[in-house]
Amino acid sequence: MTHDELLEKIKRQIDYCYEFRFYREMFDRVGIKPQDVKSIDDFWNVPFTTRKDLVDAFKAHSPFGGFFSKDVVRINFTPVPGIGFMPQLFTKHDLQSRAKSVSSWLRAIGVTEDDIVQNTFAYTFYPAGSMFHDAVEEMGAKIIPMGPGNTEEQVRVMNEYGVTVLASNPSFALHIGQAGGKGIRVLAAGGEPFSSIEGYRSRVKEAFGGEIVAADYYGLAEVGRVAAECRNETGLHVFEDFVHVEIIDPESAQPLPDGERGEIVVTSLDKEAFPILRFRTSDLSTIIHFPCVCGKERTLPKGVFGRTDECHKAKGVKLYPSQIAFIFAGFPGLSYKEFQVILTKGPLGADRFTIRVKGAPNAVDRDRLIAKLKKELRIAPDDLEIVEDLKTGPRVIDERF
Numbered sequence: 001m002t003h004d005e006l007l008e009k010i011k012r013q014i015d016y017c018y019e020f021r022f023y024r025e026m027f028d029r030v031g032i033k034p035q036d037v038k039s040i041d042d043f044w045n046v047p048f049t050t051r052k053d054l055v056d057a058f059k060a061h062s063p064f065g066g067f068f069s070k071d072v073v074r075i076n077f078t079p080v081p082g083i084g085f086m087p088q089l090f091t092k093h094d095l096q097s098r099a100k101s102v103s104s105w106l107r108a109i110g111v112t113e114d115d116i117v118q119n120t121f122a123y124t125f126y127p128a129g130s131m132f133h134d135a136v137e138e139m140g141a142k143i144i145p146m147g148p149g150n151t152e153e154q155v156r157v158m159n160e161y162g163v164t165v166l167a168s169n170p171s172f173a174l175h176i177g178q179a180g181g182k183g184i185r186v187l188a189a190g191g192e193p194f195s196s197i198e199g200y201r202s203r204v205k206e207a208f209g210g211e212i213v214a215a216d217y218y219g220l221a222e223v224g225r226v227a228a229e230c231r232n233e234t235g236l237h238v239f240e241d242f243v244h245v246e247i248i249d250p251e252s253a254q255p256l257p258d259g260e261r262g263e264i265v266v267t268s269l270d271k272e273a274f275p276i277l278r279f280r281t282s283d284l285s286t287i288i289h290f291p292c293v294c295g296k297e298r299t300l301p302k303g304v305f306g307r308t309d310e311c312h313k314a315k316g317v318k319l320y321p322s323q324i325a326f327i328f329a330g331f332p333g334l335s336y337k338e339f340q341v342i343l344t345k346g347p348l349g350a351d352r353f354t355i356r357v358k359g360a361p362n363a364v365d366r367d368r369l370i371a372k373l374k375k376e377l378r379i380a381p382d383d384l385e386i387v388e389d390l391k392t393g394p395r396v397i398d399e400r401f
């Protein structure tokens with residue numbers, strides 16, 4: 001998409017959103033009007049939408065937050081702290097547009113009309129099951145609407161009916177493969193961290209004999225589809241027909257250049273019911289432009305690899321503790337849940353950064369782990385302690401001040 005096309009889409013979406021009380025009030029609070037946005041730089045003045053803003057709107061204008069309209073044809077839900085469940089609304093256009101772009105993605109990962117797709121995402125209440133279902137039907141492939149759970153039955157159906165494509169959480173796919181499911185060429189994985197955990201994709205592929213495409217998908221309850229990998233597994237390409245993605249510094253809220261770690265901010269470009277403007281996801285990622293052989297460019301090369309809720313500075317570098325969990329998850333023998341970050345001052349006043357993690361000290365290649373931490377965190381720990389027992393406590397102990 002060219003710069004001008006993107007600007008046009010953004011302006012149209014802002015005009016459209018301004019019709020909703022939620023956005024009109026938000027614009028009024030900061031004193032700007034839709035016509036004030038004349039360039040992408042102006043777009044950076046448009047206020048962010050946070051999860052709290054949405055919760056407040058759904059509380060104040062129960063039950064649909066002021067986003068309901070007569071054109072809505074489907075209501076799904078997502079669990080949200082504070083209000084129990086948040087409705088996700090779709091018009092006929094939203095469902096058709098979603099089916100079209102998700103089916104293009106399925107083609108991009110190698111699915112054809114001849115494939116039989118086993119869909120293990122939930123059909124009731126939540127949106128993921130019907131999202132895959134509609135897309136598979138749209139492209140003319142064959143779908144088995146299994147829904148989640150019951151590994152034994154999933155394996156039986158997969159093997160008995162010649163299933164060639166599995167749509168599943170990666171952890172459930174691994175279970176199905178390890179329990180004897182076989183014959184698939186393609187895994188469409190979503191709903192959990194996948195490509196951001198080193199080695200995880202290979203483990204899942206191995207469970208199905210190794211030679212499969214296993215593509216990662218990233219979507220959000222509040223927004224819908226955001227990015228997904230093609231069959232080349234080169235990172236998650238943004239669904240540019242549907243969303244505009246920015247990466248911002250979570251502290252200053254300023255946009256960051258390509259390749260910098262920061263918070264993903266998403267604007268929907270083609271959503272009628274419950275549209276989203278500059279939604280702060282709290283998800284940590286980077287974005288790059290690179291020409292993939294599939295023709296796509298804007299890419300989250302490593303997907304989502306942490307949360308931006310908690311950010312500490314050590315030696316002048318931003319440290320996101322949740323990013324460490326993603327790194328540890330790629331090292332069997334370490335716990336990715338039980339670890340602590342300890343920040344202290346050294347004798348000369350410089351920051352000292354220690355990581356203490358529960359694990360089996362002899363089961364881990366320390367040098368490889370430290371190199372990985374340094375590469376991903378942009379800062380190496382001064383000390384890495386792998387301990388067999390770790391007392392529960394805060395994730396970050398900051399003793400510097």
Ligand SMILES: [Zn+2]
Nearest residue numbers: 230232292294
């Ligand atoms: Zn590609």
